[in-house]
Amino acid sequence: MPSAVPLSWYLILSAILFCLGIAGFIFRRNIITVFMSIELMLNAVNLSFIAFSYQLRQVDGHIFSFFVMVVAAAEAAVGLAIILTVFKNRATLAIDDVSSMNN
């Protein structure tokens, strides 16, 4: 690795981003924010994949991250469609109000 940035920095950044994603997922109530948190977690994982891939001089991590991006894109398409439908039907984006289970 020619640059002076060591692997651990990438991993720490990845971990921070992932934790931010988790926090957003758990604590935010807006569905769109939750959705973006998921994207953030996926991209945090992508970052660590790429970092390891570069470190180990292997192409596997790159391939994995492409897969993750494809899945994320597909998920964004489906997820946004769901969010739109939910909003049309319920006129709310608050995630707790969407639950239809009786407690």
Added chain:
Amino acid sequence: MQHLWLIPLFPFLGFLINGLFGRKWPNSLVGAVAVGSVVASFAWVVKVLLGVGELEHAYVERYFTWIQSGGVNIGVDLAVDRLTAVMLLVVTGIGSLIHIYATGYMSHEGGFYRFFSYLNLFMFFMLTLVLGANYLLLFVGWEGVGLCSYLLIGFYTLKKSAGDAAKKAFIVNRIGDFGFSLAMFLIMVNFGSLDFGTVMAKVAPLPVEQTMGILTIIALLLFVGATGKSAQVPLYVWLPDAMEGPTPVSALIHAATMVTAGVYMTARSATIFTHAPMAMEVVAVVGVITAVMAATIGMTQFDLKKVFAYSTVSQLGYMFIACGVGAFSAGIYHVVTHAFFKALLFLGAGSVIHALEGEQDMRHMGGLRKKIPITFAVLCCAWVAIAGIPGTSGYFSKDAILLAAHHHHPWMYWVGVITAGMTAFYVSRSMFMTFWGEYRGHHHPHESPAIMWVPLAILAALSLAGGKLFDVPHYLEPLFPMAHEEHDMTLVAIASSAGFIGIGLAYFMYVLSPGIPKSIAATLGPIYKLVYNKYFVDEVYDATVVSPMVAGSRSVLWRVVDAGVIDGIVNGTGTVARGIGSVLRTLQSGQIRSYAAWVTAGSVIVLVALSFLAGGAQ
């Protein structure tokens, strides 16, 4: 090869065909299949017996190994010797006649195909019983006929009394079968085989046991089995109740064939019994007690079939007297002649009952002599035969037994003679009450169709001439050598005159002065009550065995074991599952963020655990 296996196969096919397809068929076709299969079996028996020659030794056919385990080796083998030959002819011959009769008797009944498939199944098992070449195969037939007996006693499934009688027969027989099973285990342990030939060959050289030895125990246990199946004291109680079944069943199973299986089995095990004089003595004494007891009860009953049922028990007692005193051939002789005249008595009684549309109480009969003359005529033949009038079949076999009994213990002879008198009395009584006097019922008696009275006529001929025609003891001599040839005419005359006295007494009491029986009953009071109520044996069994069993089942088995333990385990499982669920279900809130929190927490725990493990590994 004589293909012995075909003999039981024919009725079995009849059972399968009628049982599977008979439901939709017309009665005539079902009847033809049922009768045809038994007649085919009879024809095959005749062919086999002509083919195997003199049968000085048993003719055995071995088919395949059934059970092989260590030293135990039991095959499916069928065998014919002279004893089996006699039984085969009786079972298939009488069986054919009764099947023919039954097609007429049952023509108005529901469940025609069911009746005949059971009857054919019975024939299959009975033939397996007499053909089996080892104790286990005999036992298969033994249990099978018990099953069919149960099914046929309870044939009228809507009658509670029929169901109760069927259960009683089945349960009482289990007691006997328990003894039989123990005997088989002992034979297996001591002689290493259940094959008749092998066992008898090993028993024969042993010394005769004067004290309680292994052979005595085996013989007594076998006899316990015989008391169940052949309705001896103390297990005879099921047979009179078994009359709940249709009359052809009473004739075939509960008079002519199945109930003689115990006698057959005792005769088959003759070598064991002759080596155990103590067991023989027990057999003879039980036979005497049964003969007397059942005869006294028979004198007081008013149900026509019940009278004949007790008569059967009594005559079976005679057969066991014969076996007990060592005259096995006389016992089998009586099996044969008894099959003739008792089947005839039952079928004749069936014809009377058929004519009176189901009436069985002799107090509502009378004067039927002119109204159903053919039935009357054939019943007269059975009457003289069972009364032991000289020349008839019953005379020969009864004399053979009584003479053997006299040779053994004179007192047995005298008791036998008195019983013979009682036998003549109660049969005459039922004849007089049914056919003499004025008709006391309100039906319109009609004669039975030819399909019913032709078999009766054949049986009547056999009842009269069968004793002279078939000299069974002579035929069985290679198997059961006759120990003595004394033929004391005085003893014979005394025995015969007992029969005449019985008839005369009945004529006097029930025809000449019909008031006498009532006054005798009144004079004897308590004794008459005791006998009329069958010595309260059923009540005693009820109080000592049945009621405690029922009470125990109710209080312990039901309330404690079933409701407490078994239901407790089942309900406890449910309660525990519900308790766990009530805790776990709070996790499933439907709040996606709480799920995410749990997933995260779980992941963290796994990561921490893994890092600890990794730390430990280094």
